[in-house]
Amino acid sequence: MDEETFSLFRAEAESLAESLEERLLALRDAPHNKSLIDGVFRDLHTLKGTGAMFGRTDIAGFLHDFETAFEAVRSARVTVDPELISISLAARDHVAGLLDGADATDGASILARLQDHLTVEETAPLDNHTRANLAPWHLRFSLSPNTIALGGKPALVLAELVRVGARNIRTLQDEISWDDSSNDQASILSWQAEVDAVTSEDDIRGAFLFYEEGLELELTRMPEPCASPQGEEADLLTSSNDDMEACADQAEVPAGPVPTPLASTSVKDQSGSATAAISTSAPTTQAEATSGRGPSFMRVPAERLDEMMDRVGELVIAEARLIEIAARSGEPSLVQVAEDIQRLATAMRDTAMSIRMTPIGSITGRFRRLVHDLTTATGKQIDLVIEGEETELDKTVIERLTDPLMHLMRNAADHGLEDPVQRSAMGKADRGQLRLGARYSGAEVLISLSDDGRGLDREAIRKRATERGLIAADAELSDDALHQLIFEPGFSTAASVTELSGRGVGMDVVRRTIEELRGTIDVASEPGFGTTVTLRLPLTLAIIDGLLIEIGGERYVIPMAAVEEIVELPEALADDQGGNAFLEIRERLLPFLRLRGLLDCEGASDPYQKVVVVGANEGRVGLVVDRIIGTNQTVIKQLSPLHTVLKTFSGATILGDGSVALILDIPQLVTLGVALGEKEAA
Incomplete structure (x- = not known):
């Protein structure tokens, strides 16, 4: 096979292997589900045919023998049990290994295990008269x-x-x-x-x-x-x-x-x-070749999608420049053409963005397999409940979410969930539960992982942090600040190192990855009742609708998805140079931040300042700005490594006149505003 053909084969085979794994795990929980059994057999049959079609006789041969043995299940001569699922998953892993060039000899032992396990009640052969x-x-x-x-x-x-x-x-x-x-x-x-x-x-x-x-x-x-x-x-x-x-x-x-x-x-x-x-x-003839109905989907390399998104981003920047030039020229025909291009560019942006959006469900199959393996490794009975699989995120975010979520699940299974004896003594069900959920919240997607285990040990965390010099012995920390210590490099309260966790490496990787995705992590825990880790992530890393504002002569961008409303700053508060205050909106007090002071802007403030009310992290604050310029399509450019310490900004964009505007990090500002508001109220 040439490289392109091999890529097609590998993509198809990996998709079938993933489908096979998902069905096997579902069959473990519903062993008498005929449609699942037929689905497993169909995946095996298709994967075998795909291997044969592309000349992979090692895969086709192994699956042929495995399919023949599994026919006993399909014909109801044997029943599905956990051991059969384990052997079948091992066969699936062997096929994945063959795709990566592993040794084919391991397949013989898997088939032998399968044959030994399948105790088939053979029917008596038909006698000659019957035949x-x-x-x-x-x-x-x-x-x-x-x-x-x-x-x-x-x-x-x-x-x-x-x-x-x-x-x-x-x-x-x-x-x-x-x-x-x-x-x-x-x-x-x-x-x-x-x-x-x-x-x-x-x-x-x-x-x-x-x-x-x-x-x-x-x-x-x-x-x-x-x-x-x-x-x-x-x-x-x-x-x-x-x-x-x-x-x-x-x-x-x-x-x-x-x-x-x-x-x-x-x-x-x-x-x-x-x-x-x-x-x-x-x-x-071409007509004959295309006379039938074609496939509904077409595989496209991810690199081409990335390249297309880059081109759309450049188009959006060029379109903004054209709008700027057309507005200055005042030429009606040029303005009309610029507006048409703006409309087309917006439609193209939306289409490109929709292509990049991927549901969380595309990666949850491997989590079901992980929990199955964790059940075997820890000896604990664990159920995984997944909610919101249809929630979509940018494909780049989805791709990088897998490892952090796996680290969190391993930690929850190893340290969070108790063994059946301990759970029974505490009045809990023998089976522990991990609950993975995803939902939209304004401009963010919230992904939470909860367990019903023992919860975080605050005293153990404090003791370990003190020993490592992370905090002073008499330091007063909120629960959230204390919980955040578990993400420090090398931090672990485990008494011993296991194959799953205990080295203090995984949680550091989780935080670093989420921060690189411009997200944040919240941890909530109740002793004896479990822990919930919530990942707050932006919907996309590419192009957003932005609200262009001006502060002290400089322009900044606020993501429109975070904007709830815009109100006039009362005259009584206009001359107040304090960093924080409260604004009453519809009989509710809202803390607000003066961005002029926060960003250290020079010059006199505008006499008619505005308050942009934004929401994130389940909180709301007002941001005082000098002027609202308007909305625009914002192509997000990452800040350089030297500027990553600036938590106030999440990126930058190029405006129509070629100048650069910084994009405000709304979750960080909301957290800061809420904290200052609570301090002021106290």
Whole structure:
């Protein structure tokens, strides 16, 4: 395979492996769910076919044997239990390892474990009398005319039929047709065959699992076996040009050029010996190739999406400059063109942003697998509850969320949740619970992970922090400040190091990653009842709608999603130079910050100052500004490493006149305003 083909194969195989893992984990909790069992079998079958299609015989061979063994589950001869799920997950991991170039020899031990576990109650073989009185199946079918054009491989269908006991497979010659204007052999998609009498109808229909659209199938019991066109039985009919010319004569096909087979595909049985060669061909015109309904989705490399987003960002900046130039020129035609481009750029931005948005559910499958493995590693019974899987975030955020959430889950399972004996003594259910939730909150997405375990030990945290010199022995800290200490590098209160946690590394990684995503972390804990860690993350890292403001002659941007309302600053408070005060809005006191003082701006303040009310972190504050300029599309540019210590700003943007405006970090300002307000009120 070339690099592009291998990328397609790998993406498809990884998607199927992930689907297989999710279904196996769901099957663990619902072992009698027939649709899940069928789904697992379908994933196995598709993954096997994908491997065979792309020449990965190691994957196809392993999954063929595994699929055969798992057929005992599908046919209800054995039941699903935790051990079977564990073996099946190990098989899934082996396939993932094969994709990464791992040794294929490990598969034999997995298959051996599976065979040993499947205690199948074999049915007694049919006696000769029963066999003699049970008529074989007569099968007649036609695949969709678009099968070959859409990448289908009839040879795989025929090979699957052979596997379930089909014989005397032959083309339906009276249904082969073509005309002078086309060299189309795609119509040779109709066959008939005999199938062993003891083969189940489900097994026969299962051969057409991925060719059901447009399929015409007749399946009946026949007292007499079908006759071979040559008067002798064969597994498959080998076609050649001469055979096709003869068929054309017998079927009285109008004179014309006989299509030449494009390729011959050998179908092999399990022993590896070829049983026949099936001639196949492809349509020769573009119209024929596109006549059928195409796929609903198309795979696009993530790098192309990133590049497209960069281009859209540059377009937005250029559009802002054009609007600025058009406004200064006063030329009506130029203003009209600029407004049209602005409208189109906005639509393109929204489309590009929607493409980048990914639901949280795209990564929750691996968390279910993690909890399954944690249950085995810790000996604790753990249930995972996931809420808000449809909540969407920028794909860049989603990609980087996996490791932090895994660290948090490992910590919760190892340190937070008690073992069944301890839980029983405390009056709790034997099974611990982890609850992962996601929801929107203004311009943010809140992702929370809760457990119902023992909670954080405040005294142990304080003692450890004092020993490491992080705080003074007599320091007075709020619960939130104390909880934040667990994210310090190397901080751990664990008495011993386990395979899961205890080295004080994971939580530091969590905080660093979330801060790089311009997010924050809140921790709430109640001793004996559990801990909740909440990650507050921006909806996107690329382009936002911004409110452009002016303070002391400098321009800044406030994310519009955080803006709740704008009011006039009362004249009585206009001359007050204090850093904090309260503003009464609809009979409620609202703390507000004077950004002029906070940002150390020079010059006289505007006589008609405005208060922009913003919300974040479940809090609200007012931000006093000199002037509201208007709204604009804001392309977020990351600050340099030298400026990351400036918590007041989350990034910068380029305005239409080419100048730079800093983007205010609203969650940080709201936290500061609320804290100052509480201090003032006290």
